[in-house]
Amino acid sequence: MSEQTQQLDDGRALIGELIADHAEDWDLSGELPIDLLRKLGAWGLLCAEVPSAAGGLGLDSGTSGELTAYVGSLCGSTRSIMTSHGMAAWMVSRFGDRTQRRDYLAQLTSGQLAAVGFSEPEAGSDLAAMRTRIRFEGDTVVVSGEKKWVTGARYADHLMILGRQDDGGAVVVVPTSAPGVALIPIPTPALGCRAAGHWHVRLDDVRLPAGHVLGGGGQDLSMLFTTALSYGRISIAWGCAGIVRACLRAATEHAKNREQFGKPIGEHQLVGRHLAELVVAEQITTRVCEHASAAWQAFAPDMAVSTVLAKHVSAGQAAHSAATAVQVLGSAGAMDGHVVARAYRDAKLMEIIEGSNEICQLILADHALSQAF
Numbered sequence: 001m002s003e004q005t006q007q008l009d010d011g012r013a014l015i016g017e018l019i020a021d022h023a024e025d026w027d028l029s030g031e032l033p034i035d036l037l038r039k040l041g042a043w044g045l046l047c048a049e050v051p052s053a054a055g056g057l058g059l060d061s062g063t064s065g066e067l068t069a070y071v072g073s074l075c076g077s078t079r080s081i082m083t084s085h086g087m088a089a090w091m092v093s094r095f096g097d098r099t100q101r102r103d104y105l106a107q108l109t110s111g112q113l114a115a116v117g118f119s120e121p122e123a124g125s126d127l128a129a130m131r132t133r134i135r136f137e138g139d140t141v142v143v144s145g146e147k148k149w150v151t152g153a154r155y156a157d158h159l160m161i162l163g164r165q166d167d168g169g170a171v172v173v174v175p176t177s178a179p180g181v182a183l184i185p186i187p188t189p190a191l192g193c194r195a196a197g198h199w200h201v202r203l204d205d206v207r208l209p210a211g212h213v214l215g216g217g218g219q220d221l222s223m224l225f226t227t228a229l230s231y232g233r234i235s236i237a238w239g240c241a242g243i244v245r246a247c248l249r250a251a252t253e254h255a256k257n258r259e260q261f262g263k264p265i266g267e268h269q270l271v272g273r274h275l276a277e278l279v280v281a282e283q284i285t286t287r288v289c290e291h292a293s294a295a296w297q298a299f300a301p302d303m304a305v306s307t308v309l310a311k312h313v314s315a316g317q318a319a320h321s322a323a324t325a326v327q328v329l330g331s332a333g334a335m336d337g338h339v340v341a342r343a344y345r346d347a348k349l350m351e352i353i354e355g356s357n358e359i360c361q362l363i364l365a366d367h368a369l370s371q372a373f
Contacts, residue, residue: 004063011045011057011067015074023075024337026195032077037155042111046082047089054101055109056089061293065238069289072242073249076346077195079242081113083235084151084196088114088160090231091171095214095224104173107158115156116228117147117201125359127221132163132203134170134217141210141217143172147201153183154197161203162224169221171214171228180206192345230304232354233311234292240314240350241285243343247318247325248278250340254329265328274324281317281324288313305367311350312360318347 001009018036026032040046048064050056059067064086072079085108092104108114123129132145145163153159159174159181174181184200210216252275255266265271292310295303322343326333333340351357 004059007048007057007059008063008067011043011048012070014043015040015045015067015071019071019074019078023077023339023342026075026077027342028194028337030189030194032081032155032195032197034155036078037081037113038111040078040082041085041109041113044109046085046113047108049086050089050093050105050109054093054105056105061234061296062290065234065241065289065293068235068238069242069245072239073246074242075195076239076243076342077193079239080193080196081152081155083232083239084115085113086235087116087228087232088158091116091160091228092173092214094227095171095219097215100173100211100214104158112157113152113155114158114160115150115152115197116160116162116232117150117153118162118225118228119148119150120146121148125355127225130164130221132161134161134163134165134172134213136165136210136213136217137207139210140207141172141213143174143203143206143208145203147203149186149198150201151193152197153199153201154185156197159201161201162221162228164221165213165217168218169224170217170219171224172208172217173212173214174203174206174208178206178208180204190349192342192347192349194345226304229354230296230307233307234289234296236350236354237285237289237292237307237310237314240311240318240347241282241289243318243347243350244278244282244285244314244321246339247321247343248275248282250333251275251278251325251328254332258332271328274328277324278321281321285314285317302367305363308355308360308363311354312357312364315347315350316357318343319351322347 044057048057048059048067052058071082089108135142156176161172161174182202190198256264258265288310292306295306325340326344329340
């Protein structure tokens, strides 16, 4: 057994023990235990690709993806935190200088939690509409703006805030305890991933030492977003593979045990067709995720496009699979909190976040037009 495989098995065992059968209660209450998240973070499981020398597990993208899929099969809200926290660590690794990588990665693998602020009231995919401003005043950086639907903000110790700096962009590490930071609860539960702590953030002239700006700032704003979102997209894709696997497992178990007209419903042809579709969906999502992880690991030229493809395909398969599983389980799968009911709601959000279906299609179309097929 390779070291990566052993770490994957160990990680699954730890996660399975902690989550167990609690996901339904967390979904209904809209809250994850903070101790759970801090334990996962301290064990390096929330950002498993961080090198072991920096406190992480040093997993490759494929192995980390399988770990993400396992979490996604158990609890979409915990997987959402895993994606957000892992994205924050990736941004530190990618844009931070040596001191920032040493200090911040140590914090992110010791139990402190991070969230990433992208979307704004008037700016989602439209970067030109972004209003968050980052400016330097001597040795101080000042951050002003508003971010919406920040995954994990409810639990975060640090916020990775993306914004405009002069004609470019920057990422600032903002402690949630800093003066001028307001964390604003969303008054009604989200459709899916209800316990993932999606809160709004307001930043009123937050002043921090200039060393909180990753790499000193001045990067291209589009490049910052693409780099960060590529990690998020591949993580979501693997999480969607987990959703499909959970739906396949639940539907198959129900179809074996539920009898109608004198035999298990799985033996009825139309129900059997649903199971076959779930098997196909599981294979499609797994293979497209493996392809994206291989491109990621090799820093292939088509890495960013591969992550878009994986996210788009996997989210669509997860949404269809969840609907199929609810159809197979019938009223049993329509109960709020049930694994396939959670999957039905969670998967729909996966078709929206980190680039909606339509945005992904535009990116893939642009890629097609740029190639000589």
